[in-house]
Amino acid sequence: MLFFSYFKELVGKEVTVELKNDLAIRGILHSVDQYLNIKLEHTRVVDQEKYPHMLSVRNCFIRGSVVRYVQLPPDGVDIDILHDATRREARGS
Amino acid sequence: MASGLRLFRDRVGNQLTADPVLDASGGEKLMHVEPSVVISLGNRLVEAAGTLYVTTKQVVWLSEADVNMGYALDFLSISLHAVSTDPKTFAFPCIYIQIDSDCADESSDDSECEDIQNMEHTDFLKKITELRLGPSNPNNLNTLFNVLCDCAELNPDVVPEQDENNEWNFGGNQMSFDDSEWMMSENASLPIGLSDEQQILSRTLQELNMNDQRFEDAEESENMADKS
Incomplete structure (x- = not known):
């Protein structure tokens, strides 16, 4: 549940979601669920020349299992909190 | 699938x-x-x-x-x-x-x-x-x-049983990394940042009533946590 809890903290921030098929979508994180399905708003495709048909997509729902990476906003990374959270996770608490 | x-x-x-x-x-x-x-x-x-x-x-x-x-x-x-x-x-x-x-x-x-x-x-x-x-x-x-x-x-992927201990499954279908992967990062961070981390997290660790050595091994830490 660590990732779920963490991503919930990022709601409202801009992230870039890279899919396993190489498509990368930048947008405001609207919501995330326990399966790490991700809903983005105000999206834009990073490589617009390669994916012109995605230009008009303004919001989208991405299945958690097709996500390869989520690029985080620097101000959304609090190392201390993450240290603590990973330790709790490792303890299984 | x-x-x-x-x-x-x-x-x-x-x-x-x-x-x-x-x-x-x-x-x-x-x-x-x-x-x-x-x-x-x-x-x-x-x-x-x-x-x-x-x-x-x-x-x-x-x-x-x-x-x-x-x-x-x-x-x-x-x-x-x-x-x-x-x-x-x-x-x-x-x-x-x-x-x-x-x-x-x-x-x-x-x-x-x-x-x-x-x-x-x-x-x-x-x-x-x-x-x-x-x-x-x-x-x-x-x-x-x-x-x-x-x-x-309503249709999450079926996550395979995590019975294989050290399965490296970055990029796989698993939604969460298993403990062993977190352990790896823990172990990697301990030798360099131990004292700093102790300071930073001392309050948290006191709350948790545990000390850093217990992070050196996942199973050990779980066992000890159970005993304490």
């Missing part, structure tokens, strides 16, 4: 308005019906409109002109869906769907699909990676989008 797009002909009765046959015993329920929806498979627009059925397991489109024509797509095969409103790529505002099919990565060389015009060609359907659904009433797009979100969340 991800079976991709497939033919669907099982209607309750032979009428064009008949609902699709659902897997009621498996708990499948109809969540939304949207009449007069045009569909495009890849870049090929299907001439006739159809009725769209969103169930708890799949999206089914049944032609309103041909009782033998219909397609279905499991939620497990939907990578993403979105509202798209670009007349250049599709004449109608639509729901754009990306399909994750096991066959999609295989050669998408059109020459392999000689029967390319035949929309009923199963191999052809499996290779389709994009789908567009344009309801005749574009005001329903957001409703449709939200229904698809809700139903997608």
Whole structure:
């Protein structure tokens, strides 16, 4: 549940979601669920020349299992909190 | 797993308005019906409109002109869906769907699909990676989008049993990394940042009533935590 809890903290921030098929979508994180399905708003495709048909997509729902990476906003990374959270996770608490 | 797009002909009765046959015993329920929806498979627009059925397991489109024509797509095969409103790529505002099919990565060389015009060609359907659904009433797009979100969340991937201890599965289907991977990062961080971390986290660690050595080994730390 660590990732779920963490991503919930990022709601409202801009992230870039890279899919396993190489498509990368930048947008405001609207919501995330326990399966790490991700809903983005105000999206834009990073490589617009390669994916012109995605230009008009303004919001989208991405299945958690097709996500390869989520690029985080620097101000959304609090190392201390993450240290603590990973330790709790490792303890299984 | 991800079976991709497939033919669907099982209607309750032979009428064009008949609902699709659902897997009621498996708990499948109809969540939304949207009449007069045009569909495009890849870049090929299907001439006739159809009725769209969103169930708890799949999206089914049944032609309103041909009782033998219909397609279905499991939620497990939907990578993403979105509202798209670009007349250049599709004449109608639509729901754009990306399909994750096991066959999609295989050669998408059109020459392999000689029967390319035949929309009923199963191999052809499996290779389709994009789908567009344009309801005749574009005001329903957001409703449709939200229904698809809700139903997608009902269909998480089946996570394989995590009985193999040190499985490295970055980029796999697992939703969460198992403990051993966190342990690795813990161990890596201990030798360099121990004292700093102790200071930073001392208050937290006191709360947790434990000390850093217990992080050196996952099983050990669990055992000791149990004892304490």
